[in-house]
Structure formats: structure tokens, C-alpha cells
Amino acid sequence: MEGSTKCGFLGYLFLLLVLLPVMCYSQDNFVYSRATYYGSPDCYGTPSGACGFGEFGRTVNDGNVAAVSYLYRNGSGCGACYQVRCTNPKYCSGSGAIVVVTDHGEGDYTDFILSPRAYAKMAHPNTALQLFSYGVVDVEFRRVSCQYPYYSTLKFKVHEHSRFPDYLAILIIYVAGKNDITAVELWQEDCKEWKGMRRSHGAVWDMANPPKDNIKLRFQVSGSMGYGNWVVANNALPNYWKPGVAYDTDINLY
Template sequence: MIIMGFALKYGYSILCVVAVALLPAISHSQDYTCSRATYFGSPDCLGTPTGACGFGGYGRTVNDANVAGVSRLFKNGTGCGGCYQVRCKASNLCSDDGVNVVVTDYGEGDKTDFILSTRAYARMARPNMALELFAYGVVDVEFRRIPCRYNGYNLMFKVHEHSRFPEYLAIVLLYQAGQNEILAVELRQEDCKEWRGMRRAYGAVWDIPNPPKGAISLKLQVCGSAGVTWVQADNVLPSDWKAGVAYDSAIQLP
């Protein structure tokens, strides 16, 4: 029996990738990448409010808290929010469809790409086979990138709790649909009639000192199925934005 175990690269980070509601029709003819997966334990089987992507409480409960962490798929934070189908390969224990997850954290295991929550790990198993699957600790898996779909949610901009109005603004993007990666974020400086680039602080968190006064418009450089493009959200943050509040953009990524 292989005993479950892994080492966190970031001491503050318990790894999370979160399962989301994704496209219902999944063809088994598409290419998968072979890898390995393990799991981390939590008292309530939910995700964690900490993590390298900076998603906070969103990473704890999104999509019924089916969560895991990734290593090389993290891509220095660009991989945050990406969705994957992960299925284990022990035919007597594993379901055909596996579990769908979205990246919300970084971590390294025993040659693993995915470190799942117990809830997500169990969903790879056939009915009544979860305990047997847990006994393996680390299992061979195959995975593929799939589009994310969040029914009923637009792309949201959460003002990070470390923001300080009006001197410092940090944001994190939530409910990132499609099969996209955020390459850059810019903020509109109306008095100068120009766009200012924000810094990727870490993971999915972008920040800027001395943001402009008034309502704030943001522009995202997105890499997805349509190639590299820009998506703009006008006046998405109010003039009196507050730390910890998530603002609806009224748009979604293609």
C-alpha cells in the first residue's frame, strides 16, 4: 500500500483546486495526459481559505468544495482558475468520468500534478469504492484541460482584504469561465486618458499603488480558444470600493 504524503512548497498554503460545474458532454476520445494524484485531509472535507492563488473563502466552498492543488500546471499563477477533468486509472475502483476541478492553489506531492481534497478524491471512485481508493494514497491518473462554466455567475472582481482605500488596491478574479488564462490586467487612469498596468502580486492577485479616484475600469489580456485578446469591464469598481467585497462585472470571458 502506498501511504499518502506530500510536501507543501509554501508553508501557508494547503493546496486547493476546486471542482466546478463544467460542460456536461465529455468525450473519451480526446487526448489525456498521464500523471499521479494524492489528497489532503481537512476536518470538514472543504477547501481552505488560504492558498497560492489568493482566492480566499471562494477556494473553500466553490462547487461543493471539490478541491485539489497543482504543481507544474500552476504556471507561476497564470494557471489559477483553469479547469481540468481528472480520472484515476484503477479500473476496478475508479469511475469513468472522474472529477472536474479548477486550480486554486499550488503544491508539490510525490510526482503528482494534483493534490485533491478528500471530497474531490472520493469522487474519482466508483460507488462504495472510496475507502478502497483512499487506501492507495497516491494513484495514477489521466487529465485534460476543459472549459469552466459557472451557471448564474458573471466574472467578478474581489477587492483583496489587504487593500487599503484609497492608497493601495489589490484584486482577485473569481468565476473565470471558458478555457482562459489571464496574462495581464490594466486599470484606466481617466485624468491621463491612459491605461496603467497592474502587477501580478501572486497567483490570481493583481495590485497597484495609488489607484485613481472615482469608479475604476479594468481591462484583461486573455489567452484562450480565440487566441490572445483584451476584455474590458467599465466602471466595475465603485468610487468607494471596499476591501473584501466582490463586484459583479456583468460580463464573462469568452
């Protein structure tokens, strides 16, 4: 009986050690970390972020954006939204800032490098300057649903580097909810099969020699919509797609 009790306790301890990281990194619970900010002449984001968002990455979410380290997840973390709040009660508000991931970067043991606008938003009114003087602050964060009031469906843009008709790259923007786009495929009509696009970098997916007719796309979604689910955009790219043009899908991720 004693041996059985000891084995049961060791089994419980092992299970606790396995589950503890999952519990600590639950999307509903705050995780402790550190954050800093980067220089910006206008306090907005940077158009040269690793996610490939360009000018969209500078102004999305009113410039409340961030570069992240391990949360970048080889680009699948691009476009994710987080609530980040610093923990010094003298200078920090309880709500903190909601930021969109637009870049990859590592600081002084930090998970977040915030735009100046986002960093200031963590502060109580009239205490932002004192908060900036710290440079690096202790924070807690959690993933939250991305909310885009004017864009209820998934949207993507034909990347400026695309060359009709030989090379197609798309940039995925406005991913609502707590969802990641983990794969993109095009329908190959002549072969009657889906053909995978390559993640070029960040939120940019590309393919050489894409289909010549209307292009139907489908996206693999993981997150609040489920894990590994495929959703099809019924409204395809037109025959003569153009670089720089954005397209709405009929895919609602809320």
C-alpha cells in the first residue's frame, strides 16, 4: 500500500510538471515578462518589420504595435494581438495596451519591444515620461482577440513584389479573433488538387507560376476557430490580379 501511494504521488508530481507550463501560458491567463520600446520619429510602428506588413504595419491599430521574440513563431505569430500591462502601480494603468505583432526583435530579456505609442499607453495619465525613463519594465501579458470594427472578414493584399502572371505573393492582414494562419493553398484546376504556397517570411506567402485562371484560395486556421481547420475563400482572385491591390474574402473568423 505504501509503495502504491508513493507511486501515485510521483505520478501526480510528474503530471503537474508537464501541465504547469501549459497552465502558465494559457491564453486566458497573464504571463510575466519584460518590455521595452524602440525609437520612432512619429511614435508609430515601422514599415520595415519582419512580418512584411509594410506601411500597414506602421499604422494598424493606431500604431499600437510590437516586435516580439519567441511569440513571433517563425512568422505564424504575425498579426496576433496581446494585452500588455506594466506592473509598477505608481506609473502603470490596470488596462495597459492592446498591441498587434508586426515585427520580430529581442531586447534585454524582453518578450515585447513596443512602439512608443503602445509603451506610453501602459502608463497612467501624465506619467508616461516617468515610465519611458525606465527603458525596460516588468510586464504581464496575455493573448486577446483582434478586433477590427471595419473589417469583419479575413483580408489579404497582393504583395508589391508580385509579378503578373509569373510570381504571386500575398500578404495576409486583418486576421480577427485569436487565430493564426498556418498554411495557404491555391486550387490547381488542371490537376484538380490544392497546391501549397510557401511562407516567404512573416505574413507573406508566395508561389512561382500560379494558376492562370481565377485563383481560389484556402487558409488553414488555428486558434479560436479550432486547430488545423481549412476555410475556403469562395471569391477568388481575378484573372488579372494586380500587385498592391487588397481583396476581401467571405471568411469570418469571429
